Amino acid sequence: MGIFRGAGRVTAALAMVAIASCGGGAERLETGAATATGRALSTTSVSGAPEAVAIETALEQVIKKVLPSIVQITTNQGLGSGIVYDTAGHIVTNAHVVGTSKEFQVTLASGGQPRKATLVNAFPAGDLAMIKVEDTRGLTPAAFGRSAEIQVGQIVLAMGNPLGFSGSVTQGIVSALGRTVSGHGPNGTPGATITNAIQTSAPINPGNSGGALVNLSGQVIGIPTLSAVDPEQGAAPGIGFAIPSDTATDVAGQIIKYGRVVNSRRAALGVRVGTAVDNYGNPLGAVVGSVTPGGGAAKADIKPGDVIVGVGGAPTPTANALSQVLATLKPGDRVEVRLLHPDGRTTTVKVMLSELSAGG
DSSP states (O other): OOEEEEOOOBOHHHHHHHHHHOSOOOOOOOOOOBOTTOOBOOGGGGOSHHHHHHHHHHHHHHHHHHGGGEEEEEOSSOEEEEEEOOTTSEEEEOHHHHTTOSEEEEEETTEEEEEEEEEEEEEGGGTEEEEEESOOTTOOOOOBOOGGGOOTTOEEEEEEOGGGOTTEEEEEEEEEEEEEEEEEOGGGOEEEEEEEEEEEOSOOOTTOTTSEEEOTTSOEEEEEEEEEEETTTEEEEEEEEEEEHHHHHHHHHHHHHHSSOSOOOOEEOSEEEEEEEOTTSOEEEEEEEEEOTTSHHHHTTOOTTOEEEEETTEEOOSHHHHHHHHHTSOTTOEEEEEEEOTTSOEEEEEEEOEEOOTTO
């Protein structure tokens, strides 16, 4: 594993092909035991029919409560999902769902004519964005829970518009917490890095991005964003990742209040990098393309052409690996950066990390 792709936009053409080629659009819904708070129960306690009915009833109630808050976002590049944030018309989604678009069509889960929406702002480094619909009638804001309180094993539902099938729901569990994962940008550039990502077994497919990962209390605890890809086998079913709700609400609150993210809470070296490879195509490290004037790297005399091969003792064989290491650090930290210079020399310098700008 180690390769991740966005579960984001699905082109309209792809959605039409899926509809035309499938005998039915129903998702497989796995059964499982849960209390009202979303904790898994032992299998021995759910062998009777009454308990099974109670579980089904709980799932139905959650879906009825949350699904009206999930919208479909249509751009000139494809389709994605979003969550109604408030009655003022704000909708939170992924930055890779909105892409470079500034205007959108938003369709509510209840149907009806698409509504016009515009971009408020985006935080590409964290893969989050906020848009706002003009017509706010009938909007149902979702309830956001604290992702810091979730535990491995909790049953969760992923709600969104995978492959253009609006209002789809899949089920799984929280498989792991605290992951740091990165997507891939265009032309091999680093994509967004998600810190403290929630790993889930709930199936996440293209079009799910920007939707909701929900607990059995009907609270949004994450935003499905990435799915794992095996380099040899392709898509890795049951390994998806969501941005924690605590991060999403922090970013959303800043955008609503200030019009932009004013505190990314993320560390930066002050460089733009790509991945350097040897003559055989093997990654060597993160090659510096440019240095931010006055930043930590500039003060440490790191120059374009230098290759960053390690930070704080952790190897950085690729640009994505560097992003993941930096995501575990904080602004103000002093770290040792190991460099490979164009003349073949290796040196180690100390760098004071700055704050990652909202633009990445």
